[in-house]
Amino acid sequence: MNTEQEALKMPRLDQPLAIQTCNLAFRWPGQTAVLHFPDIALPQGQHLFLHGPSGSGKSSLLGLLAGMQRPISGSIKLLGCHLDTLSASARDRFRADHAGVIFQQFNLVPYLSAMANTLLPCRLSRLRKERSTTAPEQAAETLLTHLGITRDHWYRYVGQLSIGQQQRVAAARALIGAPELILADEPTSALDTDNRDRFLDLLLDLARERNSSVVFVSHDQALARHFDQRLNLEARP
Numbered sequence: 001m002n003t004e005q006e007a008l009k010m011p012r013l014d015q016p017l018a019i020q021t022c023n024l025a026f027r028w029p030g031q032t033a034v035l036h037f038p039d040i041a042l043p044q045g046q047h048l049f050l051h052g053p054s055g056s057g058k059s060s061l062l063g064l065l066a067g068m069q070r071p072i073s074g075s076i077k078l079l080g081c082h083l084d085t086l087s088a089s090a091r092d093r094f095r096a097d098h099a100g101v102i103f104q105q106f107n108l109v110p111y112l113s114a115m116a117n118t119l120l121p122c123r124l125s126r127l128r129k130e131r132s133t134t135a136p137e138q139a140a141e142t143l144l145t146h147l148g149i150t151r152d153h154w155y156r157y158v159g160q161l162s163i164g165q166q167q168r169v170a171a172a173r174a175l176i177g178a179p180e181l182i183l184a185d186e187p188t189s190a191l192d193t194d195n196r197d198r199f200l201d202l203l204l205d206l207a208r209e210r211n212s213s214v215v216f217v218s219h220d221q222a223l224a225r226h227f228d229q230r231l232n233l234e235a236r237p
């Protein structure tokens with residue numbers, strides 16, 4: 001795969017790197033094609049725009065950074081931890097403690113309310129619960145309110161919410177407990193331009209408040225200007 005990395009802002013050398021990858025390659029089980037990825041060096045608190053056409057490997061790379069898959073070669077260092085050397089369960093633990101993931105299809109639990117979905121990370125990770133400066137319920141209320149989910153929607157099943165509302169609940173779930181990393185896969189694809197820009201501004205403002213590093217996947221070049229760094233994956237033959 002031909003790839004190109006364009007740094008809009010050079011990493012500041014006085015900031016520790018939140019994400020550092022080197023010579024990453026990955027092959028999906030049952031496939032012969034190997035995906036090769038450009039190196040990432042993202043300082044803590046910076047925001048990376050991961051861009052490329054459909055099939056270029058954006059979700060695959062995000063899955064590697066989230067520890068959901070393991071590379072066939074190369075290294076991934078997150079917050080100083082060598083993720084690629086950990087077992088699957090240790091990677092799950094690391095993700096629960098340190099990463100808020102917004103999936104392309106949101107992956108909310110349909111039989112739980114917006115509030116219960118938002119609180120899940122604090123139930124799964126003591127670190128996330130303790131990092132919250134207020135009680136988790138209060139943190140969830142604050143996040144849902146910031147993200148425009150009104151009180152009358154907090155205790156509804158997420159299946160009864162609109163796609164845009166579900167997306168914002170997924171963002172609240174990712175942000176609760178101030179994880180150091182936010183990994184977001186095309187979270188604005190179902191939104192019109194106005195809502196897309198509003199959602200992105202909110203997400204990045206909240207990430208900035210928490211000094212979270214963000215990797216944001218999108219095929220929409222217009223969003224690149226909001227980010228510190230940009231990584232382009234090129235079309236695969």
Ligand SMILES: Nc1ncnc2c1ncn2[C@@H]1O[C@H](COP(=O)(O)OP(=O)(O)OP(=O)(O)O)[C@@H](O)[C@H]1O
Binds near residue numbers: 057219
């Ligand atoms: N679960 C999977 N099993 C096997 N192959 C997969 C799987 N997911 C993705 N692939 C393959 O890996 C390659 C990269 O896919 P990926 O979903 O990472 O691209 P993408 O850039 O995120 O695409 P899109 O913008 O359409 O979401 C494609 O050839 C795809 O067919």
